[in-house]
Amino acid sequence: MGHVQRPRAPGSRGPLPLPREEAAPVHHDQLLTVAEAGDYLGTGERFVRRLIAQRRITYVKLGKYVRLQRSTLDDFIEAGRVASEG
Template identity: 55%
Template sequence: MPSPSAPERYLTVAEVAEILGTTERFPRRLIAERRIAFVKVGKHVRIARTVLDAYIEANTVPSVTPRRSGLRRADLRRAA
């Protein structure tokens, strides 16, 4: 997050694609579907770094710790 005195950083579609590790088509699709906020300056489209960070955070899926059942393999054979 930028400090209050630092100006907001706006990224090009190419920069967003590089950060996300995708082609430029993916951020353009996000823009076309209005799934991410953007700024249009003339014919140029820019995405604020804070908006991209929020998008990444909102779409991050946490890992799941596998649950172990109460029965072990050997116990399964006896139960059957």
């Protein structure tokens, strides 16, 4: 394909700029790798793999790949929250 130029605006010196593509929205519930999940939790990859092996956390299998939803990790964090006594 050739270069696309927009027509000139009346009274202007050059073509109209092409509209910028909007950045893809960040989805709160994106799928994370095991390593990314470990970073998100502030733990190592090994801890996340143990949670998966013990079925203590829900995960998604995409073929041979394991992914975790960010919302699942947030739920795991919330379930471990201990209220203060003060």
